[in-house]
Amino acid sequence: MSIDQFVTEIQNRKKNELADLDKKLNDKKSEIDAKKNSVVKELKENYANEAKTKAEREGARIVEAGKLEAKKILFDAINKNLDSTFDVIKKELDGYSKKPEYNQVLQKLVDYSKKVLAKELVVHCREEDKQFFKSGVKVGSTIQTLGGFIAENKEGTKEIDLTFEELLRSSEDEIKNTILEKIL
Secondary structure, three states, X not given: XXXXXXXXXXXXXHHHHHHXXXXXXXXXXXXXXXXXXXXXXXXXXXXXXXXXXXXXXXXHHHHHHHHHXXXXXXXXXXXXXXXXXXXXXXXXXXXXXXXXXXXXXXXXHHHHHHHHOOOOEEEEEOHHHHHHOOOOEEEEEEOOOOOOEEEEEOOOOOEEEOOHHHHHHHOHHHHHHHHHHHHO
């Protein structure tokens, strides 16, 4: 074997090894590119899903906040309506205390007070109602009220508030529920 053949053989082997290395390098590059593309695709999908989930969550939060605000506005309007309704009721009660039937109501309240508290009562009422009360009922101090009175036993140990304001206040929840049922 001559030196030229030997050099040619080495060069051929070198070319083959370089070609093998180039092939391995290209295969590795392709493998890495495929992995990179796969990971990038997976990351894009994950971020897209995460973004979609966050957007849906934020959208749902905004919708719920809107619903809550709408309910708040509705209930504020209903409460204003109820307040004006109670103002009308108070005006009607004020007018009622000037009617002849008012004396019958006072008598029923006196009878109820005598049954609950004692036979002898002390009542605190409006100035214009003082002349109504008779036997078994002593008139105490004057109070500011739309009508009715506050009754107590003569010892002052028990008391019952039968003013129109208190009767309205104690029935307020029931009245509001009735009105709300009719509105809604």
